[in-house]
Amino acid sequence: MTQLILGIALGLGIGFICRYFDLPLPAPPRLVGALLVVAMTLGFIAGGSF
Known part of the structure; x- marks a missing residue:
């Protein structure tokens, strides 16, 4: 759960700085x-589950 919150905060931070x-x-x-970026991210997360 903390990784999810940290990832969202990092994404918002990068967007704000840009x-x-x-x-x-x-x-x-x-x-x-x-959508390709989202798919790669979800694949990365799913790959880490196994």
């Missing part, structure tokens, strides 16, 4: 690319 310093967001600009 917006504050006007840096390009380190994520794909398209919905398909964003």
Whole structure:
């Protein structure tokens, strides 16, 4: 549970820093690319379960 909260906080922190310093967001600009990142993350989490 703490890893989930830490991951969400880290993601929000990176997004805030990118917006504050006007840096390009380190994520794909398209919905398909964003879904790919989500799929890779879920696969990584599922792989760690086994």
